[in-house]
Amino acid sequence: GAVVSQHPSRVICKSGTSVKIECRSLDFQATTMFWYRQFPKQSLMLMATSNEGSKATYEQGVEKDKFLINHASLTLSTLTVTSAHPEDSSFYICSAGRGRGVTEAFFGQGTRLTVV
Amino acid sequence: AQKVTQAQTEISVVEKEDVTLDCVYETRDTTYYLFWYKQPPSGELVFLIRRNSFDEQNEISGRYSWNFQKSTSSFNFTITASQVVDSAVYFCALSAVRGGDKIIFGKGTRLHILP
Numbered sequence: 001g002a003v004v005s006q007h008p009s010r011v012i013c014k015s016g017t018s019v020k021i022e023c024r025s026l027d028f029q030a031t032t033m034f035w036y037r038q039f040p041k042q043s044l045m046l047m048a049t050s051n052e053g054s055k056a057t058y059e060q061g062v063e064k065d066k067f068l069i070n071h072a073s074l075t076l077s078t079l080t081v082t083s084a085h086p087e088d089s090s091f092y093i094c095s096a097g098r099g100r101g102v103t104e105a106f107f108g109q110g111t112r113l114t115v116v
Numbered sequence: 117a118q119k120v121t122q123a124q125t126e127i128s129v130v131e132k133e134d135v136t137l138d139c140v141y142e143t144r145d146t147t148y149y150l151f152w153y154k155q156p157p158s159g160e161l162v163f164l165i166r167r168n169s170f171d172e173q174n175e176i177s178g179r180y181s182w183n184f185q186k187s188t189s190s191f192n193f194t195i196t197a198s199q200v201v202d203s204a205v206y207f208c209a210l211s212a213v214r215g216g217d218k219i220i221f222g223k224g225t226r227l228h229i230l231p
Contacts, residue, residue, distance in 0.1 A: 034218065043207065043223045044161075091159055095219065105211075105219055107153075107161040 002028045004096045006108025013084055013115055021079045021111045023094030029074035030096035034105070035067075038091040050077050084115040118143045120210050120222035128228040129198055137193045137225045139208030145169075148212040150184065150191045151219065155205045164206075167191065195227075203229045 003026040013019050023033055032051055036044040050056040050071035058064050066088075068080040077096075081088050093110040119142040129135045141150065148169045154162040165175065167184050175182045179199075183192045195202055208222045 036221075041226075044221045046218055046220070049218060093159075093161065107163070110159045110161075112159065 002026075002096075002098055002106045004030075004094065004106045004108045006094055006111055008111060009109055010112045011114070013113070015085055015115055016083055018080055018082045019084055019113060021081075021092055021094075021113075023077045023079070023096065023108050025075045025096040025098075025106070028096075028098045030077075030098060031074060032097040033071055033077040034095045034097070035069060035077075035079050036093045036095070038093065038110075040091075044093060047079075081113065084113070086115045089113055089115045118145075118148075118210055118212055118220045120208050120220055122208055122222035122225050124225045125223070126226040126228070128230060130230050131200055132197050134194060134196045135198055135227065137195075137206050137208075137227070139191045139193065139222060141189050141191065141208070141210045143210060143212045145212035145214045147214075148210060151207075151209040151211070152182065152191075152193050153207045153209060153221075155207060155224070157204075161207075164193075198229045200229045200231055203227055 005024045005026055007022045011019055034049050035047045037047050038044045046059050047062045048056045048058040048069050050069045052071050052074050056069035066082055071077040091110050091112050094108045095105045097105050121140045150167045152164040172184050179196045181194045205224045205226050207224045209219045211219045
């Protein structure tokens with residue numbers, strides 16, 4: 001199957017700083033990438049959908065200015081958590097769609113963010 | 117609106133027992149896809165199966181089998197002869213074409229296989 005690489009796998013940052021998470025499709029072009037957030041022992045909640053070359057579409061309740069998403073190329077999308085707070089600590093997972101929609105969606109390894 | 121319900125929050129069975137994880141979905145789309153993912157403690161999502169709405173044929177892969185029934189909007193997952201390595205959280209998910217192709221996850225079932 002296709003490979004999606006997410007980096008870093010773990011990050012600890014101080015309150016008030018910003019953190020960037022990268023999601024790369026290694027062997028295919030991903031026109032669409034999705035960002036999910038998962039709190040401990042909970043489900044994955046879709047945060048936003050990003051399409052290459054256009055603005056991301058955010059789900060209701062997700063702050064656009066806090067979670068900046070950039071999808072500058074067909075193989076890279078980034079999520080930047082700005083002015084991080086302890087409540088932003090979570091597990092963030094990206095997925096990349098190959099071809100039409102998400103009939104083939106591949107997930108990254110996830111990033112565990114801890115804000116201290 | 118799309119919705120996936122996994123009523124079983126947590127299940128514990130003894131090794132070698134069979135176990136079925138339930139999944140009920142809701143969508144108004146006629147074209148949709150159903151998924152099952154496994155999430156071990158490491159956190160990475162492991163893809164298990166994808167089924168489209170036009171294919172109701174049940175599938176078996178080793179000790180895993182899936183029962184897709186459109187009449188009851190269910191897509192249940194059975195593990196036969198369970199093993200300790202099967203312990204994980206299992207997510208059922210749905211993606212509908214008119215729903216913007218987003219994958220919507222159920223809340224997951226935490227499965228404990230006891231030795």
